[in-house]
Amino acid sequence: MIRLYFVRHGETEWNKIGKFQGSADISLNNMGKIQADLTAEYIKKFKFDKIYSSPLKRAFETASKIAEKQNIGIIKDERLKEMNFGDWEGLSFDCIEAKWPGRLKEMYYSPDKVNIPNGETFLQVQMRTKKFLNNLLENEGDKNYLIVSHGVTLRTIFCNLLGIPLNKAWNLSQKNANISCIEYRDKNRSILNFLNYTDHLSKVKE
Template sequence: MTRVIFVRHGQTSWNQEGKYQGHSDISLNERGIRQGNLVAKRLANEKISAIYSSDLLRAQQTAEAIAEYHGLPVITKPEFREINFGIWEGLTYQEIMADWSEILTVMYSKPSEIGPPQGESFQVVKQRVTRSLQECIAKHQEQNIVLVSHGGTMRVLLCAALGIGLDKMWSMRQDSSAINIIEYIDNRAVVSLVNDTWHVKDI
């Protein structure tokens, strides 16, 4: 069995402003740094063998806070990035709805069928993240590992673990610095924790 502790990165200024980030490399804001430190403290007593992260700065910063408690390097993998939102990156929901209402509506009702203009689809995200996750799991049998990633990416992985279609992905919350735990046993995944944020309940 491999136990994977998935962590969503802390808050950024674009999260706060409601902007679509995707592959844009935005750092944590002050609140996000506090969230990263608190999730790191929460995981300080876990026995962790490796820490993986998306190569985007907001995920790396969160992973580095966790790594400080364990004396481990952060292994970055671009495959764990958020979806590429293409020409929507840096725009708000309202701005996107003004010009691409039909596409955005379909993406939220049937994300398996469509992706943002000049971006990528969630099907592509699923292919890249599940392949890379399988490689990590194979390297860490009978170990606990941490993977710091993004809201959309984490929803995709939860759908895969639960054996449900991507069209259910928006039914799951993924708040800033949320913890999710999935145990991978042979060809079976057991989800034991989803969107746990009690470590940041007081900020």
């Protein structure tokens, strides 16, 4: 059985002020660094065979805190990067709504259909994460893997593993520095152990 653990990166300034990040390479802010430390301390009880991370700073910085506690290296994988939000990157929700009325609502209610100017589609993100999973799950035997990534990217992975339609991706909550776990039995059976666990962050205000 392969046990997959997932961590979303800690907070950034753009998270805090409500800007779309996507492929923009934004570092953790002070709160994000604290969240990463708390996550690393909590998750050290799980021993990982490998740690995979998005190469974007906010994810890799989070993964690095965890890897230090595990005494293990990190494998960067481009397929774990956040969705490219194109012309929306760096913009606030209000600004996007003003320039593209109704498009944000479409993204949340019909993510499988929305087209973001000069950005990726949710389906394109799902396809690249599916390729990542296919490569990862070729390995046999009892393994524990950690994957550190981003909100949309992780949601597409969960949809892939759990057979959830892509148009329901936003039903899966993903807070900063949360932990999730899925047991992969075979291609027809994956079991969700827990999703969006954040009790380890109770010492800090979000």
